[in-house]
Amino acid sequence: xxxxxxxxxxxxxxxxxxxxxxxxxxxxxxxxxxxxxxxxxxxxxxxxxxxxxxxxxxxxxxxxxxxxxxxxxxxxxxxxxxxxxxxxxxxxxxxxxxxxxxxxxxxxxxxxxxxxxxxxxxxxxxxxxxxxxxxxxxxxxxxxxxxxxxxxxxxxxxxxxxxxxxxxxxxxxxxxxxxxxxxxxxxxxxxxxxxxxxxxxxxxxxxxxxxxxxxxxxxxxxxxxxxxxxxxxxxxxxxxxxxxxxxxxxxxxxxxxxxxxxxxxxxxxxxxxxxxxxxxxxxxxxxxxxxxxxxxxxxxxxxxxxxxxxxxxxxxxxxxxxxxxxxxxxxxxxxxxxxxxxxxxxxxxxxxxxxxxxxxxxxxxxxxxxxxxxxxxxxxxxxxxxxxxxxxxxxxxxxxxxxxxxxxxxxxxxxxxxxxxxxxxxxxxxxxxxxxxxxxxxxxxxxxxxxxxxxxxxxxxxxxxxxxxxxxxxxxxxxxxxxxxxxxxxxxxxxxxxxxxxxxxxxxxxxxxxxxxxxxxxxxxxxxxxxxxxxxxxxxxxxxxxxxxxxxxxxxxxxxxxxxxxxxxxxxxxxxxxxxxxxxxxxxxxxxxxxxxxxxxxxxxxxxxxxxxxxxxxxxxxxxxxxxxxxxxxxxxxxxxxxxxxxxxxxxxxxxxxxxxxxxxxxxxxxxxxxxxxxxxxxxxxxxxxxxxxxxxxxxxxxxxxxx
Numbered sequence: 001x002x003x004x005x006x007x008x009x010x011x012x013x014x015x016x017x018x019x020x021x022x023x024x025x026x027x028x029x030x031x032x033x034x035x036x037x038x039x040x041x042x043x044x045x046x047x048x049x050x051x052x053x054x055x056x057x058x059x060x061x062x063x064x065x066x067x068x069x070x071x072x073x074x075x076x077x078x079x080x081x082x083x084x085x086x087x088x089x090x091x092x093x094x095x096x097x098x099x100x101x102x103x104x105x106x107x108x109x110x111x112x113x114x115x116x117x118x119x120x121x122x123x124x125x126x127x128x129x130x131x132x133x134x135x136x137x138x139x140x141x142x143x144x145x146x147x148x149x150x151x152x153x154x155x156x157x158x159x160x161x162x163x164x165x166x167x168x169x170x171x172x173x174x175x176x177x178x179x180x181x182x183x184x185x186x187x188x189x190x191x192x193x194x195x196x197x198x199x200x201x202x203x204x205x206x207x208x209x210x211x212x213x214x215x216x217x218x219x220x221x222x223x224x225x226x227x228x229x230x231x232x233x234x235x236x237x238x239x240x241x242x243x244x245x246x247x248x249x250x251x252x253x254x255x256x257x258x259x260x261x262x263x264x265x266x267x268x269x270x271x272x273x274x275x276x277x278x279x280x281x282x283x284x285x286x287x288x289x290x291x292x293x294x295x296x297x298x299x300x301x302x303x304x305x306x307x308x309x310x311x312x313x314x315x316x317x318x319x320x321x322x323x324x325x326x327x328x329x330x331x332x333x334x335x336x337x338x339x340x341x342x343x344x345x346x347x348x349x350x351x352x353x354x355x356x357x358x359x360x361x362x363x364x365x366x367x368x369x370x371x372x373x374x375x376x377x378x379x380x381x382x383x384x385x386x387x388x389x390x391x392x393x394x395x396x397x398x399x400x401x402x403x404x405x406x407x408x409x410x411x412x413x414x415x416x417x418x419x420x421x422x423x424x425x426x427x428x429x430x431x432x433x434x435x436x437x438x439x440x441x442x443x444x445x446x447x448x449x450x451x452x453x454x455x456x457x458x459x460x461x462x463x464x465x466x467x468x469x470x471x472x473x474x475x476x477x478x479x480x481x482x483x484x485x486x487x488x489x490x491x492x493x494x495x496x497x498x499x500x501x502x503x504x505x506x507x508x509x510x511x512x513x514x515x516x517x518x519x520x521x522x523x524x525x526x527x528x529x530x531x532x533x534x535x536x537x538x539x540x541x542x543x544x545x546x547x548x549x550x551x552x553x554x555x556x557x558x559x560x561x562x563x564x565x566x567x568x569x570x571x572x573x574x575x576x577x578x579x580x581x582x583x584x585x586x587x588x589x590x591x592x593x594x595x596x597x598x599x600x601x602x603x604x605x606x607x608x609x610x611x612x613x614x615x616x617x618x619x620x621x622x623x624x625x626x627x628x629x630x631x632x633x634x635x636x637x638x639x640x641x642x643x644x645x646x647x648x649x650x651x652x653x654x655x656x657x658x659x660x661x662x663x664x665x666x667x668x669x670x671x672x673x674x675x676x677x678x679x680x681x682x683x684x685x686x687x688x689x690x691x692x693x694x695x696x697x698x699x700x701x702x703x704x705x706x707x708x
C-alpha cells in the first residue's frame with residue numbers, strides 16, 4: 001500500500017495517534033459496562049454491589065456461619081468482627097478478600113432469606129444480591145440514599161470518561177490533520193521540485209493537464225486518506241478487538257451472533273472491492289482528460305469562437321464529463337449500497353441479541369444490564385468493521401493516486417548535470433570578473449543602468465543531429481555552424497525547418513542525438529545547467545509574461561535588480577512608452593500570460609527581460625514577429641549601440657531583420673543549405689534568395705531593407 005509509505009516518514013505522529021487512540025478506546029469501551037452497572041446495580045440492586053454486606057445482624061451472621069464449613073467458614077469468621085451487641089462489621093481482611101467472600105456468602109445468604117431454591121439454582125446470585133438489599137434494610141440503612149450515591153458516582157465516572165475520550169479524540173484529530181497537511185505539503189514540494197527539473201520531453205510525456213491533476217486532486221486525496229488512516233483505520237481495529245474481548249467477558253454464549261455479523265460485513269466489503277477497484281484508476285484518468293479539454297478550450301477560446309466551434313468543443317467536454325460522471329456514479333452507488341447493508345446487519349444483530357439474550361435473562365444466566373452492554377459492544381464491533389470497510393473503499397483510489405504521484409517522482413529527467421562538470425572560458429570583462437566555481441556571473445552591471453561589456457562567447461554546432469524521440473524523423477541532420485564571439489548569427493528558413501529546435505538545443509532543453517553543441521569549446525552536456533543558462537538571455541518564440549508587474553517581469557532574473565537597469569532594458573527594447581502611458585509606471589500590473597497587453601508589447605517586455613539579465617549570449621527565437629518594421633529597426637539599432645560585443649543568435653522570418661548579421665544560417669528540412677553574409681547568400685543560396693525576394697524587392701534589398 002503506497003499511501004502507508006508516506007506515513008512512515010511521520011513515525012512520531014503515528015505513535016502519538018496510537019497512544020491517544022488506545023486511551024480513547026479504553027474510555028469508549030468502559031462506558032457500556034458502566035451503563036450495565038447502572039441498570040443492574042444502581043436500579044435493580046439499589047446500589048448494592050457486593051453480596052458480602054458491610055454489616056450483618058447477629059442472627060444473619062449466625063445463620064451464614066452455621067451454613068458454612070471448613071475453609072469457607074474460617075474465611076467468613078476472619079472477615080467479620082463484632083461491632084456492637086447485635087452487629088458484625090466487615091473488617092480489613094474481609095475487604096481484601098471481598099470477591100472470594102461474595103462467592104462464599106452468596107448461597108447461605110440467599111437461603112437465609114428464602115430466595116434460593118437449592119444449591120444449583122441459576123438465580124442464586126441474583127437472589128443473594130436481593131438478600132443483601134434486605135439485610136441493609138434490616139440494619140436500618142437508607143437504601144434510597146445508597147442508590148442515589150451509586151448512580152451519581154457512576155454517572156460522574158461516565159461523564160469523566162466521555163470528557164477524556166472527547167479530549168483524546170480532538171488531540172488525535174489535531175495530530176492527524178497536521179500530519180495529513182504535512183504529507184500534502186511534502187508531496188507538493190517534491191512534485192514541484194521534480195517537475196521544474198523536467199525537460200520538455202518529460203512534460204510532454206505526462207502532459208501539463210495530468211501534472212496539474214496529480215499535484216492537486218491526487219495529492220488532496222492522499223492527504224484526506226492519510227487523515228482517515230490515522231483517525232479511523234487505527235481506531236477501528238482497536239475498538240473492534242476491544243469490543244470482542246468485552247463481549248466474551250460479558251457472555252460468550254451470544255458471541256456466535258457477532259461472528260455471523262462480522263462474516264456478513266466482510267463478504268459485503270469483498271464484493272464491493274471486486275467491482276469498484278478497477279474503476280478508481282479509470283476515474284483518475286478521466287479527470288485528467290476533463291482537465292486537458294478544459295485547458296485547451298480556455299486557452300484557445302479566441303480560436304474556438306473565431307471558427308464558431310463552440311458546439312463541437314461543448315460536445316467534446318460533455319463526452320469526457322459524462323464518462324467521468326458515469327464512473328463516479330458507479331462507485332458512489334456501490335458505496336451508498338454499503339451503508340444501508342451495514343445498518344441492516346446492525347439492526348438484525350440487535351434483534352438477534354435481544355431475542356436470544358432475553359431467553360438467557362429469563363433463565364437467570366444473564367442480567368438485563370449485561371444484555372444492554374452486550375448489544376452496545378456488538379454495535380461497537382460492527383461499527384469498527386464498518387469504518388474499516390469505508391476506509392477500504394477509499395484506499396484503492398488513494399493508492400492509484402499515490403501510484404501516479406510516485407510515477408512522477410520516480411521519473412528521472414533526461415537532462416541532467418554531468419558528474420564531471422566543466423566551465424566555459426570567459427573573455428575579458430571591462431570592470432567585471434570571470435565566472436567562479438560557485439557560478440558567479442561573468443559580468444557586472446552598475447546601479448546606474450546599462451551593463452558594461454559582457455564578455456564574448458563562442459557557440460558552435462558540430463555535426464548535430466536530433467530527433468524528439470526514437471520513433472520520429474530527424475528534426476536536425478548534420479547541422480554545423482559557429483557563432484563567433486561578439487557577433488550576430490541569424491537562422492532563417494521555412495516553417496518547420498528546425499530553427500526553434502536549434503535554440504532549444506543551445507539552452508539544453510533537449511540533448512542532441514548525435515554531434516555536440518559547444519559553448520567556448522565546452523560541450524553543453526559537460527556544464528552545469530545553472531551555469532549554462534546563466535550564459536544566455538532567452539526570448540522564447542511565444543512571449544510569456546508572469547502575473548505581477550512590469551518591474552517583476554523585467555527583473556525576473558534578479559528580484560533585487562536596480563530600477564535603473566530595468567528602465568534601461570525597457571528603453572533598449574522600445575517598451576518605455578508602455579511604462580509612461582500608465583500611471584503606475586513600472587509597477588503597472590501584468591495579468592497572467594500578459595493577457596492585458598498586446599502581442600507586440602509582450603514581445604518587447606520579453607526582450608527587456610532578457611536584456612536586463614546582462615547575459616553573455618542573447619537568444620531571440622522569432623522574437624520580432626509581432627513588431628512593426630519601424631519598432632523592429634529601432635530595437636536592432638539599440639542592440640547594436642548598447643550591447644556591442646555581445647554574441648547574439650536570432651531566429652527571424654523577416655529578411656530585413658537579419659540582413660545585418662555577420663553570419664546567416666539557412667535551414668531547410670533540418671539541414672544547413674547555406675551560410676554566410678546576406679550578400680554571399682543572395683549569390684550562392686537559392687533558398688535564401690527565394691525567401692528574400694518574396695519579402696523585399698531588388699531595390700529594397702540593395703538599400704539594406706530599410707525601405708521596408
